[in-house]
Amino acid sequence: MPDYEYEERRYAEGYTAVCGCDEAGRGPLCGPVVAAAVILPRGLVIPGLDDSKKLSEAKREKLYALITEQAIAYGVAEASPEEIDRINILNASMLAMRRAIEKLRVKADFALIDGNCSRGFPIPTETVVKGDAKSCSIAAASILAKVTRDRECVALDRAYPEYGIAKHKGYPTKEHMDAVRRFGAAPIYRKSFLKFLDRQDDGGEP
DSSP states (O other): OSSHHHHHHHTTTOOEEEEEEEOOSOSSSSSSSEEEEEEEOOTOOOOOOOOOOSSHHHHHHHHHHHHHOOSSSEEEEEEOOOHHHHHOOHHHHHHHHHHHHTTTTSSSSEEEEEOOOOOOOOOOEEEEEEETTTBHHHHHHHHHHEEEEHHHHHHEEEEEEEGOOOHHHHOOOHHHHHHHHOOOOOTTOOGGGOOOGGGSSOOSSO
16 A cells, blocks of 8 residues: 655655656557646545555545545646657656646645656656555545546547447557547547557557
C-alpha cells in the first residue's frame, strides 16, 4: 500500500508543497492522454487509496470524490491525439503532467513523477517506478487521471458508438481493432497508433 515516505523525504529537505503526478491513457488507440497532479495534506489517511489499476470502477469513483474534497490542491489536464501524433506519446504524457501541475491552485515546489522519465518540468522532480503503489500523492493522481479519462471514454462512446469505446476504453483489443478496420478511423484516433491497419493480423500493441 502507498504511504508518505517519498513526500516526507522531500519535506524534510525543506520543500513545502510536494505533489504527485501520474497519467492515464498511454496505450489506447484513441482519445487524449490524461494527467493529474495532487498535493495531499501531510499524513492524510484516505481509506482504500491504492494504485488505480488495482481498484474497481466503483471504488475509483468513490476515491475520486474523497481526493478532490480533501486534497490541498489538484489539477487535471490532457494532451490531445494530435499532440500525441506530433511529439509522441511519452512527450505528450510529460506535457499533460506539466499542464496538470500548472493547474494546481497551490503552487507545488517539488513533483513526484510516476515512472522512470521526467522531462521539461519547471520544478525539481523525482521519478518513482510503480509510484502509484508506493506514494499516496501519486496514487491519488493516478485515480483522478484514470477516472477522468474513463469518463471521457464514455462521452466518446456516445459520439462514436460503432467502436465500443465505453467497453474497452480505447485499448487495442481485437474487437476494437476490427471496428477500426470496418469503420475507419474517426478524428479522435491517434494516427501514429494505427500501424496495425497496414497488417492483416490483429497486430497486438501499436
